[in-house]
Amino acid sequence: xxxxxxxxxxxxxxxxxxxxxxxxxxxxxxxxxxxxxxxxxxxxxxxxxxxxxxxxxxxxxxxxxxxxxxxxxxxxxxxxxxxxxxxxxxxxxxxxxxxxxxxxxxxxx
Amino acid sequence: xxxxxxxxxxxxxxxxxxxxxxxxxxxxxxxxxxxxxxxxxxxxxxxxxxxxxxxxxxxxxxxxxxxxxxxxxxxxxxxxxxxxxxxxxxxxxxxxxxxxxxxxxxxxxxxxxxxxxxxxxxxxxxxxxxxxxxxxxxxxxxxxxxxxxxxxxxxxxxxxxxxxxxxxxxxxxxxxxxxxxxxxxxxxxxxxxxxxxxxxxxxxxxxxxxxxxxxxxxxxxxxxxxxxxxxxxxxxxxxxxxxxxxxxxxxxxxxxxxxxxxxxxxxxxxxxxxxxxxxxxxxxxxxxxxxxxxxxxxxxxxxxxxxxxxxxxxxxxxxxxxxxxxxxxxxxxxxxxxxxxxxxxxxxxxxxxxxxxxxxxxxxxxxxxxxxxxxxxxxxxxxxxxx
Numbered sequence: 152x153x154x155x156x157x158x159x160x161x162x163x164x165x166x167x168x169x170x171x172x173x174x175x176x177x178x179x180x181x182x183x184x185x186x187x188x189x190x191x192x193x194x195x196x197x198x199x200x201x202x203x204x205x206x207x208x209x210x211x212x213x214x215x216x217x218x219x220x221x222x223x224x225x226x227x228x229x230x231x232x233x234x235x236x237x238x239x240x241x242x243x244x245x246x247x248x249x250x251x252x253x254x255x256x257x258x259x260x
Numbered sequence: 261x262x263x264x265x266x267x268x269x270x271x272x273x274x275x276x277x278x279x280x281x282x283x284x285x286x287x288x289x290x291x292x293x294x295x296x297x298x299x300x301x302x303x304x305x306x307x308x309x310x311x312x313x314x315x316x317x318x319x320x321x322x323x324x325x326x327x328x329x330x331x332x333x334x335x336x337x338x339x340x341x342x343x344x345x346x347x348x349x350x351x352x353x354x355x356x357x358x359x360x361x362x363x364x365x366x367x368x369x370x371x372x373x374x375x376x377x378x379x380x381x382x383x384x385x386x387x388x389x390x391x392x393x394x395x396x397x398x399x400x401x402x403x404x405x406x407x408x409x410x411x412x413x414x415x416x417x418x419x420x421x422x423x424x425x426x427x428x429x430x431x432x433x434x435x436x437x438x439x440x441x442x443x444x445x446x447x448x449x450x451x452x453x454x455x456x457x458x459x460x461x462x463x464x465x466x467x468x469x470x471x472x473x474x475x476x477x478x479x480x481x482x483x484x485x486x487x488x489x490x491x492x493x494x495x496x497x498x499x500x501x502x503x504x505x506x507x508x509x510x511x512x513x514x515x516x517x518x519x520x521x522x523x524x525x526x527x528x529x530x531x532x533x534x535x536x537x538x539x540x541x542x543x544x545x546x547x548x549x550x551x552x553x554x555x556x557x558x559x560x561x562x563x564x565x566x567x568x569x570x571x572x573x574x575x576x577x578x579x580x581x582x583x584x585x586x587x588x589x590x591x592x593x594x595x596x597x598x599x600x601x602x603x604x605x606x607x608x609x610x611x612x613x614x615x616x617x618x619x620x621x622x623x624x625x626x627x628x629x630x631x632x633x634x635x636x637x638x639x640x641x642x643x644x645x646x647x
Contacts, residue, residue, distance in 0.1 A: 166509060
């Protein structure tokens with residue numbers, strides 16, 4: 152996944168904020184990192200807002216990346232039909248510009 | 261700073277007010293508060309109106325100016341404040357500051373909202389305006405979804421059970437049956453809650469507050485002027501506000517909202533009180549699990565035990581820490597901008613000893629109003645003049 156890192160203090164952010172909240176720096180680098188993390192929680196949205204109506208129901212999960220950062224994302228569509236996602240299970244987060252992060256389960260080999 | 265009292269209160273019912281504008285609801289509540297306070301309108305030097313989604317849902321803005329116009333107070337500085345679902349609590353705090361600072365002798369705080377004319381998906385989208393559209397909102401999260409996430413995390417960490425969470429809804433819905441302002445009271449079993457329609461797993465319909473219309477108002481003034489009031493004046497011991505992380509990625513975990521913790525700490529510091537001094541609480545139970553987390557964040561229930569306390573009846577109207585004797589948001593409904601003032605209204609009636617679901621020997625009450633994904637919060641502490 153791609154995250155932003157403040158050029159002044161190195162603070163990482165998944166969300167593209169205008170100013171670094173730690174040091175008020177305003178220049179950032181795009182940094183590639185593996186999106187490995189664990190599932191912190193998840194929910195199945197059955198009553199979405201208007202813009203998301205076509206996709207119902209879908210799963211929104213929160214992952215904790217290895218550096219401790221929390222990321223909110225959609226569970227990959229192909230996996231949404233599965234029954235449950237376990238808290239603490241390994242997941243991988245990917246993201247693309249102007250798209251919300253996508254979270255995938257890491258299946259045991 | 262001068263001591264401030266609540267001298268007058270007013271509220272419409274919370275529920276459905278078809279074809280009534282938010283400014284008209286506000287005028288009805290404000291009228292009642294002004295008349296009860298027995299204060300000349302010329303003494304009112306400031307108006308604060310809490311409102312969240314009138315622009316999106318009704319196309320009407322400038323509600324504060326419209327309210328001033330409607331109640332014959334054109335000329336008085338009138339300000340609308342918005343902090344998502346904490347808008348009402350923020351309006352109250354600003355009215356208190358206006359009087360406490362000496363800027364004016366009396367101020368009006370009003371919260372109002374009209375929502376029931378819109379369909380659920382439209383209301384969900386309007387409420388999502390309080391989410392960061394670049395993160396949580398973009399992923400398709402909704403507010404029931406946020407509290408679904410919180411629930412699973414709480415259950416994983418503390419073993420909170422479905423029964424314990426449902427016990428909050430059962431309690432608040434039953435409390436609401438005794439409150440004429442609450443239109444969503446019901447006599448439900450734990451099973452009724454658990455078996456209701458799924459909304460955002462694990463949340464079901466009866467775990468969620470209802471979409472509502474309504475308005476509430478309080479008139480605050482100096483202790484001296486409050487003596488002229490019709491009802492017992494109630495002292496404002498603290499009116500604290502905080503802001504918190506704007507998105508889930510700003511949280512350490514999903515077990516606590518830092519804005520609540522901070523606002524509570526400020527309110528206790530301001531009043532010189534501690535959680536054990538509180539006789540009753542009206543807190544932001546937008547969802548059943550929210551009451552559990554809020555009660556722990558406020559420090560009125562031990563961390564991790566909110567669900568257990570609800571199931572054991574310790575937060576019932578006759579329990580050791582009565583929470584949401586009014587029925588809360590779950591039974592009153594949640595006209596988002598009005599809720600914070602509605603909570604103040606309920607606590608004032610409790611402290612006057614005139615509440616239809618009266619807590620025994622209520623001397624000090626606390627209100628908690630939370631907005632967005634925990635981005636804004638107010639905690640107020642009110643006291644009877646003799647305690």
